Amino acid sequence: MINYLYLRRSQKKSTTDYPQQYGCDSALKLDIGIVKLFSLRILYEMEVYTMNTYDFETVIRRHGVGSGKWNEMSSFPEVPKDVIPFSVADMEFTTMPEVKEGLKEFIDTHVLGYANPTSEYKAAVQNWMQRHHDWTIQPDWILDAPGVINAFFTAVKAFSAPGEGVLLMTPVYYPMYMAIERNGRKQVSSPLINEGGRYRIDFEDFEAKAKASDTKLLLLCSPHNPSGRVWTKEELTRIGRICMDNNVLVCSDEIHNDLIMPGFRHTVFASLSDEFAQHSIVCTAPSKTFILAGLQTSNIIIPNPDLRKRFLTEVLKSEGNPKCNILGLEACRLAYTHGDAWLKQLLAIINKNRQIIVDFFEREFPAVQVTPLEGTYLLWIDFRPLGIDAHELARILREEAFLFFDDGFIFGDEGSGFERWNLACPTSYITAALERLKSTLNNHI
């Protein structure tokens, strides 16, 4: 075992190094050595395998520690201990060990003063975009921002004037409505068409809305929250063509772009053509992918220098001098450098949880429509066929089943009667929740 542990520490050794390591100088010793070597090799491979297996089972309970997501449950004192919320897009897993350990080391060796992104940081962002999204970006395109919400609020102010139209594909992530309303712009909605449970764009309506002379900006949610659609290249190209032809700038919120289910592929809007790149800003962040939202670090990627300047001018005007968090920058660098295997395993858990829920509804409540999940870890479920009023449904789920989802109506009128289920948690919590859901719904239908 000692030798085995030694091997573990010197992982770079090839199998041919092992005999020297054991000092085999005779045929007999060599035979024994080979047997030993063989079993060591199996152990070694098992260890390499387990080393790459991350913990997606432990939940750190976040009652009373300032978690917005968990706080909602505190007004329900009778909530059982094993209940976790399935609402806000924040995951119930522990931090990736490489990020946790890397941050500890960073704190030990750095001063926590004002920070700017380093060249290593920018290289990590560039490499991630290249590796995961086949998108080549330049370091100076990357603007660091405390959040994607901040960025699309800024985009609304920088690229439209009060009273002008900002286009949304609804239902949609609710802060997008706020960015428009709170800044006195006009909300221009192009409702998505729900066709047998899958959403598609009504391009005729979209084009008519984009054509209006006062429509200046599209807030594109890609992948789309809450519908879970991963827009295809063809759809994005059509969206882009309509926007380019009508002088509508595209602000593409791609915060969920790493969270893609098997069989689907995300396309970065700006990667489709140079023309699209020159007329868009792309909002990305490691926060959804790696549970880093509390560190408030995102990367707003703007290839066009003129748009970049206008965006930065607006940031300085309306936010003073926002800085990214030094630990957030380091966490992003660590995650983008070491996170491939973790992300792969995360996606497998999300897909497994999705399938369990899909099977449950097919078996127990076939009328309920689960929207096919193409991307994000947010499952959009249509409970309307059960005939329960949307607000009553929300009450029943919380008070009787202790199920804390995001209610569909917060995403706009089209979301009424839907619930959005956050799948990013250990599978055991999903199966326990389904039991509660089954008995509760059976009392009401």
Ligand SMILES: Cc1ncc(COP(=O)(O)O)c(C=O)c1O
């Ligand atoms: C589509 C979308 N954009 C932005 C955000 C939030 O971004 P940030 O925390 O970086 O402001 C979320 C969080 O759920 C989201 O779903």
